[in-house]
Amino acid sequence: MIFRPFKSEWIKLRRRRLWYGSYGAIAGVVVMTTVVRIAGATHRVGSSGNLTLTQLARAGGLAQGVTGSTILLGAVSLSIAAAQFGGEFAHGTLRNLLVREPRRARLIVGNGLAILSFIVGAVAAATVVDIGAAFVMAHARGVTTAAWTSGTGMGDLGIAVGDMAIAVCGFAIVGMILGILLKSSVIAIATGLAVLLPVETIFTDAVPETARWLPGHLLEAVAQGGTSVAGFAAALVTVSAYLAGAVAVTLLVFARRDVTS
Amino acid sequence: MPLLAHASCGPRMPESCAVVTTGLTKRFGHRVAVDSLDLAIPEGSISGFVGPNGAGKTTTIRMLLGLMRPTAGSGTVLGYPLSQYKSYLAKVGALIEGPTFHPALSGWDNLAVLARLGGIASARIAEVLDRVGLGDRGHDPTRTYSLGMRQRLGIAAAMLPDPALLVLDEPTNGLDPHGIAEIRAMLRSFADEGRTVFVSSHLLTEIQQVCEHLVVIEGGHLVFQGSVAQLLASRAPELAVRTESPDDVDRLVALVRRHGHAATVSGRGAEATVTVSASCGWAGELNRLAMAEGMTLVHIAERHSTLEEAFFEITGSCTEESRERRTQAVHTETSDPPKVEEHTR
Numbered sequence: 001m002i003f004r005p006f007k008s009e010w011i012k013l014r015r016r017r018l019w020y021g022s023y024g025a026i027a028g029v030v031v032m033t034t035v036v037r038i039a040g041a042t043h044r045v046g047s048s049g050n051l052t053l054t055q056l057a058r059a060g061g062l063a064q065g066v067t068g069s070t071i072l073l074g075a076v077s078l079s080i081a082a083a084q085f086g087g088e089f090a091h092g093t094l095r096n097l098l099v100r101e102p103r104r105a106r107l108i109v110g111n112g113l114a115i116l117s118f119i120v121g122a123v124a125a126a127t128v129v130d131i132g133a134a135f136v137m138a139h140a141r142g143v144t145t146a147a148w149t150s151g152t153g154m155g156d157l158g159i160a161v162g163d164m165a166i167a168v169c170g171f172a173i174v175g176m177i178l179g180i181l182l183k184s185s186v187i188a189i190a191t192g193l194a195v196l197l198p199v200e201t202i203f204t205d206a207v208p209e210t211a212r213w214l215p216g217h218l219l220e221a222v223a224q225g226g227t228s229v230a231g232f233a234a235a236l237v238t239v240s241a242y243l244a245g246a247v248a249v250t251l252l253v254f255a256r257r258d259v260t261s
Numbered sequence: 262m263p264l265l266a267h268a269s270c271g272p273r274m275p276e277s278c279a280v281v282t283t284g285l286t287k288r289f290g291h292r293v294a295v296d297s298l299d300l301a302i303p304e305g306s307i308s309g310f311v312g313p314n315g316a317g318k319t320t321t322i323r324m325l326l327g328l329m330r331p332t333a334g335s336g337t338v339l340g341y342p343l344s345q346y347k348s349y350l351a352k353v354g355a356l357i358e359g360p361t362f363h364p365a366l367s368g369w370d371n372l373a374v375l376a377r378l379g380g381i382a383s384a385r386i387a388e389v390l391d392r393v394g395l396g397d398r399g400h401d402p403t404r405t406y407s408l409g410m411r412q413r414l415g416i417a418a419a420m421l422p423d424p425a426l427l428v429l430d431e432p433t434n435g436l437d438p439h440g441i442a443e444i445r446a447m448l449r450s451f452a453d454e455g456r457t458v459f460v461s462s463h464l465l466t467e468i469q470q471v472c473e474h475l476v477v478i479e480g481g482h483l484v485f486q487g488s489v490a491q492l493l494a495s496r497a498p499e500l501a502v503r504t505e506s507p508d509d510v511d512r513l514v515a516l517v518r519r520h521g522h523a524a525t526v527s528g529r530g531a532e533a534t535v536t537v538s539a540s541c542g543w544a545g546e547l548n549r550l551a552m553a554e555g556m557t558l559v560h561i562a563e564r565h566s567t568l569e570e571a572f573f574e575i576t577g578s579c580t581e582e583s584r585e586r587r588t589q590a591v592h593t594e595t596s597d598p599p600k601v602e603e604h605t606r
Contacts, residue, residue, distance in 0.1 A: 009374075011374045097378060099353070259328040
């Protein structure tokens with residue numbers, strides 16, 4: 001029965017403006033990251049922190065654009081999800097949906113899965129575009145791409161895309177939760193971005209150890225397959241626990257709350 | 262202040278009720294939006310739901326639709342308890358607080374969102390769009406729709422599940438007279454198909470024209486429930502009288518008052534009309550009395566109350582005494598007296 005809200009939500013998701021805007025934004029972010037990384041690659045290790053051309057030529061070089069755009073993709077995903085859910089309150093359409101599907105948890109879960117599938121699709125489409133851009137840029141910079149198309153290279157790309165998909169789903173879930181709880185697209189997006197970007201940065205600047213507990217940093221760690229601060233498994237477990245708790249609270253609040261909009 | 266109201270499905274109504282509530286109450290903090298509301302909406306009727314702004318109409322509708330949790334009270338909709346709204350909503354169509362749609366989606370897609378959600382066949386979308394006269398505009402974005410078209414699309418959305426009960430909150434808001442007449446005809450056709458239509462509106466003339474049953478609430482309280490005819494009949498009878506000479510108006514008023522009836526004057530000069538609180542049975546006597554005093558009456562007519570007048574009386578300026586009189590009139594003028602319940606404000 002979750003399939004009904006899932007299919008229903010997809011009617012809204014397939015509108016051209018949203019489709020082109022979201023898929024275009026996500027592909028644009030990934031391609032831009034790839035172009036900047038390959039264009040900025042140096043011949044030898046320097047103080048800039050940029051990748052070297054030798055590093056790029058390794059099997060994992062193709063995934064640089066995907067793994068390097070975590071925060072931007074997270075921000076886009078959070079915004080799309082918050083706008084979809086907050087918009088139902090803003091448009092006043094939530095009441096129509098609840099008359100046709102009064103099982104509120106089912107409605108939210110079905111709609112949420114549809115949005116996640118939309119965002120994962122956008123990441124997959126962006127990856128395809130990014131591969132083309134990466135090969136063009138590699139050719140321009142004279143980077144050897146033989147390792148990219150090897151089994152290891154494809155495997156690394158698959159893992160990177162998978163990790164990124166998990167991370168953007170996490171950001172999207174945060175957007176959905178904020179959209180439902182705050183009942184406004186604008187406030188939800190502003191709050192989400194403010195907390196995940198500057199607020200978390202302030203915390204980690206003050207106390208670096210907090211990075212292993214803050215959701216934005218944990219999602220970033222998941223997207224990058226683990227960082228020096230938080231390993232992949234630890235980050236995934238911790239952020240999953242956060243999100244599971246937040247989803248449970250949101251479903252409870254939404255199920256009991258009067259619909260006044 | 263006690264008020265009397267009719268709270269059964271009515272003597273000439275079907276025995277069963279589509280909606281029944283007992284003591285339905287909704288509080289927001291210290292504010293009571295709906296207070297011990299006892300509704301009984303006859304099945305198959307068009308029932309009007311009227312009250313001033315903030316009277317609690319929309320809150321009541323939201324409670325019936327499972328969108329708000331009642332603070333107290335109970336009830337049934339289509340035979341199911343209010344708490345089991347998930348069971349009855351599949352048979353209920355609703356337009357709540359005006360039509361709301363995704364502006365970028367077409368009318369067809371907006372309905373498809375609801376149809377897929379409710380497990381309703383897509384073929385039904387074309388049927389309801391045709392029914393409300395939007396068949397040729399169904400694929401246009403709703404942001405290009407006029408208010409009237411959006412209202413009709415809202416009614417189409419409500420009709421999607423082929424409902425036994427239609428709950429329409431202000432379906433004629435913002436419409437021109439032509440649009441209002443269209444909605445009125447639509448409501449009538451829905452009732453002719455055996456559906457129960459529960460419609461709230463500020464347009465009392467429209468309610469009077471299309472509804473056979475009426476619920477009036479004010480400040481969250483029920484102030485009247487019964488047939489429109491009963492409400493109008495409960496008003497004190499009046500005669501509208503004109504004299505041939507405008508100079509006789511004051512003398513006529515004095516004459517009427519001398520004989521124990523109230524009289525008021527509206528209009529001036531040749532247009533002056535004396536409204537006399539008396540039934541048409543006293544018209545002949547009045548004519549004779551006026552003639553005996555040398556006055557010629559050129560117009561004596563029973564004056565029928567409008568729903569608007571009755572509404573203002575029971576929700577606004579009416580006194581305890583007039584309420585008592587109205588209730589007594591209901592008892593004496595209807596052949597089958599309604600059940601009367603007492604409500605405390």
